[in-house]
Amino acid sequence: MTIKGVLFDFDGTLTHPGALDFPAIKLELGCPVDQPILEYLETLAPARRAELMKILEEKEEIAAKASRPNSGAEKCLGDLKNRGLLLGILTRNSLSSVKKALKTFNGVTAKDFSAIITRDVSLPKPHPDGVLQAARRMGFKSSELLVVGDFRFDVMAGKAAGAWTALLTDGGRSVMAPGDPDPDFTISHLRTIFDILEQDY
Ligand SMILES: [Mg+2]
Structure with a gap:
């Protein structure tokens, strides 16, 4: 090879x-623990998806700065x-x-x-x-x-x-x-x- x-x-x-606390983010977004976040968001109506995506992005930005x-x-x-x-x-x-x-x-x-x-x-x-x-x-x-x-x-x-x-x-x-x-x-x-x-x- x-x-x-x-x-x-x-x-x-x-x-x-550890910078991204997936269990805590899932809890806040109402995402089932056994489902990946992005795929969960895809199942939601567009308005709700956009709202939760914004929260996810905020969490990711905070985690990125702390990483x-x-x-x-x-x-x-x-x-x-x-x-x-x-x-x-x-x-x-x-x-x-x-x-x-x-x-x-x-x-x-x-x-x-x-x-x-x-x-x-x-x-x-x-x-x-x-x-x-x-x-x-x-x-x-x-x-x-x-x-x-x-x-x-x-x-x-x-x-x-x-x-x-x-x-x-x-x-x-x-x-x-x-x-x-x-x-x-x-x-x-x-x-x-x-x-x-x-x-x-
Ligand atoms: Mg990874």
Whole structure:
């Protein structure tokens, strides 16, 4: 396998986990705990959806400002770039939140990414659309991309697009559900991406 680019999930992967309190946001929006927020909003009448989307965006902006880079994230991104790999971000969050959160990173800006795919421009994960878009923008096949994320939707989207997938875990309970595709790799720190790449060359 040849990996030419790494497509990162954003929240909880490039940022330190926990900034976005999904259970609290779901409670405030009246979203059932077992349903993803964006899909829940899609089920609502347009006026109500717009009202709740505004609340969600406010929560996301606050979380983005309070977020911090994940352990080793800045070094990992810099080292990948130095090795000639292209970088991308694929998130269910908004572009505005990503840009705000990236301001807390040292030596990393939005310009370091060849593709930043947010819900503003793609169908949300687990749909493979965002992975395919990122591969197109980078000029690669999706099979030349490694998708790295901390949630089952990251693995599902990557696998559905034919990309390699690495699940970033914090060593706690598995985020995967029965019937989900297995990630190609499971890592507990971003630096382990380099062990995956070593298998390449
Ligand atoms: Mg995440």
